[in-house]
Amino acid sequence: MATANHIKSLLQSHVTGDNEKFITIAMQVAAHEARQGHSKLANELKQLIDQAKSQKNRNSNLLLLVPSKKELDGILEVSQPKINLADLTFSEKQIDTFKRIIKEYKQQNKLRNHNLEPRRKLLLIGPPGTGKTATASALANELKLPLFTIRLDGLITKFMGETATKLRHVFDAIRTTRGLYFFDEFDAIGSDRMSPNDVGEIRRVLNSFLQFLEQDDSDSVIVAATNYKKLLDPALFRRFDDVLNYDLPTQCQVKALVENKLAHFHLSMPDKAWKKIEEVSNGLSHAEITRACEDAAKWMVLEGKDSVSSQNIVDMLEDRKKAKSNV
Numbered sequence: 001m002a003t004a005n006h007i008k009s010l011l012q013s014h015v016t017g018d019n020e021k022f023i024t025i026a027m028q029v030a031a032h033e034a035r036q037g038h039s040k041l042a043n044e045l046k047q048l049i050d051q052a053k054s055q056k057n058r059n060s061n062l063l064l065l066v067p068s069k070k071e072l073d074g075i076l077e078v079s080q081p082k083i084n085l086a087d088l089t090f091s092e093k094q095i096d097t098f099k100r101i102i103k104e105y106k107q108q109n110k111l112r113n114h115n116l117e118p119r120r121k122l123l124l125i126g127p128p129g130t131g132k133t134a135t136a137s138a139l140a141n142e143l144k145l146p147l148f149t150i151r152l153d154g155l156i157t158k159f160m161g162e163t164a165t166k167l168r169h170v171f172d173a174i175r176t177t178r179g180l181y182f183f184d185e186f187d188a189i190g191s192d193r194m195s196p197n198d199v200g201e202i203r204r205v206l207n208s209f210l211q212f213l214e215q216d217d218s219d220s221v222i223v224a225a226t227n228y229k230k231l232l233d234p235a236l237f238r239r240f241d242d243v244l245n246y247d248l249p250t251q252c253q254v255k256a257l258v259e260n261k262l263a264h265f266h267l268s269m270p271d272k273a274w275k276k277i278e279e280v281s282n283g284l285s286h287a288e289i290t291r292a293c294e295d296a297a298k299w300m301v302l303e304g305k306d307s308v309s310s311q312n313i314v315d316m317l318e319d320r321k322k323a324k325s326n327v
């Protein structure tokens with residue numbers, strides 16, 4: 001039979017969601033049984049492990065994770081992002097906050113033994129294209145949690161009375177199925193942009209959200225993102241463990257971003273060229289600069305050149321700027 005240590009490690013890896021460790025230990029158990037001469041059991045275990053591995057490859061394990069309630073159809077979307085925080089460009093303050101969240105979350109048992117709660121509730125505020133959605137994906141990946149995105153168009157119904165009920169189902173899922181729950185474009189709940197008749201109702205929804213958020217003592221991480229700070233009710237800010245501001249990139253960040261995005265395209269530029277790129281990028285978001293870099297890289301590949309030129313990047317950035325001022 002499996003040793004007590006094996007059972008303990010299996011449980012531990014299950015609780016922390018570490019699939020790879022789970023499978024490694026299961027393989028050790030199978031090998032242990034084979035050594036004991038229990039070949040039938042060892043073979044059965046190996047078959048089960050193979051099944052688990054192929055399921056993992058197809059990502060169908062995610063389906064098992066989706067809270068099965070019918071009420072959540074069209075509201076929760078599940079994914080298992082592969083992006084890392086290191087792939088993105090952030091300010092030091094942002095990086096420090098992420099590091100702290102990851103550290104506290106990974107060592108939550110240690111904290112809870114001392115009646116301390118890990119940071120789990122995070123509000124991201126800033127203009128479009130500055131990496132809020134990307135942050136939610138990368139954090140889910142770093143914490144090895146499935147990402148559940150709450151679709152607010154599914155949540156906010158014409159019949160506002162139902163919204164609070166749906167919200168309750170979402171918070172039930174947060175409690176019963178561990179994951180990173182991402183309320184994107186959160187202002188649909190947090191703002192008063194409805195018609196005057198709806199204002200009273202949206203307030204009620206907002207109040208129930210605040211109540212659910214405050215009562216939530218689950219193991220899940222809750223991340224909300226919004227573009228409009230001003231529209232948010234100040235009462236919201238207090239309910240989050242961290243409120244993190246996102247801004248358009250500084251000149252330093254523009255350089256880091258372009259270098260990162262064009263890392264595989266033989267980029268070598270004098271300081272003067274960087275100055276120009278930083279100047280033209282003024283007012284553009286990370287997402288727009290990323291697109292300009294991709295355009296420059298595509299141009300290089302399709303024209304058969306062997307490097308991306310600074311002039312090329314500047315042209316693409318200027319295109320993005322023009323496109324922006326035309327809308």
Ligand SMILES: Nc1ncnc2c1ncn2[C@@H]1O[C@H](COP(=O)(O)OP(=O)(O)O)[C@@H](O)[C@H]1O
Pocket residue numbers: 087088089090126127128129130131132133134135257286287288290
């Ligand atoms: N801080 C960033 N660092 C690197 N790339 C970024 C960053 N922010 C945005 N991007 C790029 O732009 C895309 C869209 O950004 P997104 O996270 O959707 O922005 P937001 O949610 O703030 O509107 C990302 O998938 C990524 O390619």
Ligand SMILES: [Mg+2]
Pocket residue numbers: 132133134184225
């Ligand atoms: Mg977004």
